[in-house]
Amino acid sequence: MSTDRAISFVDAIREATDQEMARDERVLLFGLDVDDPKAILGTTKGLLDRYGKERVFGTPLSEDAMSGAAVGMALAGLRPIHVHIRMDFVMLAMNQLVNMAAKTHYMFGGQESCPLVVRSIIGKSWGQGAQHSQGLYSFFMHVPGLKVVAPSTPYDAKGCLAAAVRDDNPVMFIEHRILYYQRGPVPEASYEVKPGKARIAVPGKDVTIVGISYMQVEAMRAQRYLQEKGVSAEVIDPIWLSPLDVDTIAASAAKTGRLLIVDNGWSTCGASAEILSAVYEKLQDGRLPKARRMAFAPTPCPTTPSLEKLFYPNARTIAAAAYDLVKGSPQGWLPEERAEFNDVEFKGPF
């Protein structure tokens, strides 16, 4: 679907929600502050006026009970969207998501299911600190019965949210706050970006870089840095982490012979571990790539900028790692910072 219209990630989320609520009166939207003047950074703006306070409502500070209520609403035939302005707060809802939502269809012997969307936002920069910055989606990838999606473009944000709302299963919808300020082409008409299909964002031949969530943006910048060195990187956005499109990633890795997975979370038992294992199992016919993972430093996220910048992979460190993979040994190359590549930037304070 092509379009000339460019809108922000925020507007893409709001538009998808609006269109789904207009299309299907069973869709509800709730969570802390969804109806307040800031409207979850604008993503729920105007929806209260349009759909009324029974379908759009702020909740008490009760993540556990409201997640359980969402499961009950889904059992009653509604299609709730539960919003958490910080993914860290979802930890208060683990029992309902892992023990109930994920298992509803199975424990009912197939008679019922739990069509639920849980939106949650990951923070970064400006001193977000240890409890406003975590990308904990691998917890949910671990659990059969849940789906997990982490779109990185406005186009995918809109299409994935529509697909998530229409899905009969619980979907963890992961948003990265830095992506909110990104604009991109988004068709006005409703469409779905369905589960289980990755996208080759930039084709290349020397190295495959998989960037998850916000790390897709850094991977795209790294691809441009690598051009300086004559290295052609193929950049892949997995989009859906569960179900995961292993085929697309494995085919690319087999072609380039080198695989670099850059995660927006920790590496141990994380999304990068799962992707690498799945590719390894798939390519047992002698086409195994050289591989490396980059992820959060194995520490809590520090608040001070001097340490925080070391906590995250960035375009330059990603480019350096990809270059080393291509060359087969450490080259000691780190590209000079190029401001024109920082075209997507989060601006504090807030």
Add this chain to the structure above:
Amino acid sequence: MLAAEMKKGDAALNSKLYRSLYRIRRVEEEIARVYPTDKIKSPVHLSIGQEGVAVGVCEALEPSDVVFGSYRGHAMYLAKGGDVRRMIAELYGKVDGCARGKGGSMHLVDVPQGVMGTSAVVATTIPNAVGYAYAIKLRRERRVVVSFFGDGATEEGVFHESLNFAALKKLPILFVCENNHYAIHTHQRQRQANEDICGRVRTHGLPTERIEQNDVLALHSAAKKSIAALRDGAGPAFIECMTYRWLEHVGPGEDFALGFREREEAASWKAGDPVKALGDKLDGPARAQIDREVEAEIKAAFDFAESSAFPGAEELHRHVYR
């Protein structure tokens, strides 16, 4: 009201309550009898002694009403009209079970009868019931939801979160606390600084009622009143039912030998056994007729479970996603 009802000898009600109580008691006695054969390869949390709570409330419900409960859920399932054949098949792990053998005793469901789930994790279905009630209210239906849970569940944070939201939105839900005094082996007084559960609930703005001594008729009458008010939009209510677990927390035996409670403590509860008390109110032939019908139903249910097949290997991966 209670005295008047008893005086009038509401035979129809007594007979209805007795049938449900006796049926649950006998189903669970059969489970306990079969259990040592290991045909039921799943933990069972029996309700023997506590049947009156589920029966007193569920007999006040319509078939289209909905219940959620806990792992000690056999009584609720049966009292709400759950299919006994599919329940026993579920305990046997058979494909004709109510969850195709994938749920077991702790996860009984019967969607057509409004048994919408039970959970092994204490208090977990309380907010599910609240969410269901929200949907009912949103759709302007006159149905109601009942959430059953034990005294231990009132210590979980989600219990209070759920009461608050239900009260805030005036949802058509009745919370029923089945207070059998023990969370596994630990008495309520060892767990709660203040044992006044109703008092705590009232601070959330719900009306409460406490039913003493496993009194099924009093509970039934209170539940009827509450449920009628719920249908008229009165908002949530709470009933605490004082009852007693005769057997061990999990399994078919007694647990007095463990020393955490005395057999004497059970004696007064057993003396007031509602199954016997209500049975004694019935005419001999009427009671015998009910007993015969229930026994035949139970025998048929166990035969059904015995003859049902185990799920095939393909069932392992079915129903993970819809």
